Amino acid sequence: xxxxxxxxxxxxxxxxxxxxxxxxxxxxxxxxxxxxxxxxxxxxxxxxxxxxxxxxxxxxxxxxxxxxxxxxxxxxxxxxxxxxxxxxxxxxxxxxxxxxxxxxxxxxxxxxxxxxxxxxxxxxxxxxxxxxxxxxxxxxxxxxxxxxxxxxxxxxxxxxxxxxxxxxxxxxxxxxxxxxxxxxxxxxxxxxxxxxxxxxxxxxxxxxxxxxxxxxxxxxxxxxxxxxxxxxxxxxxxxxxxxxxxxxxxxxxxxxxxxxxxxxxxxx
Ligand SMILES: *[C@@H]1O[C@H](CO)[C@@H](O)[C@H](O)[C@H]1NC(C)=O
Ligand SMILES: *[C@@H]1O[C@H](CO)[C@@H](O)[C@H](O)[C@H]1NC(C)=O
Ligand SMILES: *[C@@H]1O[C@H](CO)[C@@H](O)[C@H](O)[C@H]1NC(C)=O
Ligand SMILES: *[C@@H]1O[C@H](CO)[C@@H](O)[C@H](O)[C@H]1NC(C)=O
Numbered sequence: 001x002x003x004x005x006x007x008x009x010x011x012x013x014x015x016x017x018x019x020x021x022x023x024x025x026x027x028x029x030x031x032x033x034x035x036x037x038x039x040x041x042x043x044x045x046x047x048x049x050x051x052x053x054x055x056x057x058x059x060x061x062x063x064x065x066x067x068x069x070x071x072x073x074x075x076x077x078x079x080x081x082x083x084x085x086x087x088x089x090x091x092x093x094x095x096x097x098x099x100x101x102x103x104x105x106x107x108x109x110x111x112x113x114x115x116x117x118x119x120x121x122x123x124x125x126x127x128x129x130x131x132x133x134x135x136x137x138x139x140x141x142x143x144x145x146x147x148x149x150x151x152x153x154x155x156x157x158x159x160x161x162x163x164x165x166x167x168x169x170x171x172x173x174x175x176x177x178x179x180x181x182x183x184x185x186x187x188x189x190x191x192x193x194x195x196x197x198x199x200x201x202x203x204x205x206x207x208x209x210x211x212x213x214x215x216x217x218x219x220x221x222x223x224x225x226x227x228x229x230x231x232x233x234x235x236x237x238x239x240x241x242x243x244x245x246x247x248x249x250x251x252x253x254x255x256x257x258x259x260x261x262x263x264x265x266x267x268x
Contacts, residue, residue, distance in 0.1 A: 048234035062102040063089040071102040083212035103212030112206040117234040123227040126170045131218030147201040174178035
């Protein structure tokens with residue numbers, strides 16, 4: 001009964017069936033494409049192993065012609081790292097022509113397989129614009145420099161200068177988790193524990209994390225600043241993630257089959 005009124009609503013007969021088939025196909029596509037991440041949203045680091053970091057892993061890059069303490073400070077009581085860079089600053093060395101930056105390059109944990117997760121609490125004061133605050137950088141000489149950059153423009157955190165990851169980013173501490181599944185070539189961004197962004201990326205040979213302030217190409221403020229604390233890096237092997245992936249794939253197939261059965265039932 002419900003089925004026949006549904007048919008009437010759609011115009012009945014073969015047209016309705018065709019529409020239903022299209023509807024099912026698109027539902028299946030959506031169900032398959034929606035990325036069920038291999039991350040436990042209740043605890044983003046569950047199943048990961050924490051990587052040991054000491055101060056020697058935090059390599060500071062800053063404009064080459066100014067002392068480090070004029071652009072970077074680490075408060076060993078609060079654990080807060082503060083990064084400043086001016087739009088007119090020099091690059092971080094005399095051979096690169098890159099834009100000014102004051103950043104930490106996390107050294108000693110470059111990776112080329114597995115699933116890697118960066119966690120940190122970030123703070124961007126009002127006014128900072130046109131700066132990258134976090135990156136996943138590729139190896140030197142790679143065809144592309146990065147697989148992920150998080151830029152701040154006018155109070156919004158964006159994936160490069162594209163999709164918004166988080167609005168109203170200014171003047172508050174936010175927890176940032178960035179997950180890079182190397183085998184799957186995907187990145188995902190979580191803000192305050194919630195998934196805000198995901199993308200497929202072009203693979204490279206190896207990767208490392210950076211954070212701080214790195215001037216970009218538009219909407220740049222005269223001074224750029226970010227602060228960071230509780231930086232942690234986690235990893236897990238691809239094997240465990242592949243298992244989770246298989247599970248999530250099978251649940252997606254289950255969902256797709258369920259949709260198919262329901263639609264067949266309706267259309268009969
Ligand atoms: C989340 O998982 C990690 C890694 O298994 C564990 O060390 C941590 O205690 C967990 N956190 C909470 C709040 O359960
Ligand atoms: C913190 O930094 C101050 C100033 O650089 C230094 O004198 C002090 O020993 C440091 N404390 C610790 C616990 O590292
Ligand atoms: C910046 O954001 C404010 C408030 O959200 C808005 O009024 C303004 O037009 C934005 N400016 C630019 C350059 O996007
Ligand atoms: C951040 O790190 C400090 C030590 O630097 C620690 O006392 C504090 O519990 C950490 N906070 C969180 C939320 O991880």
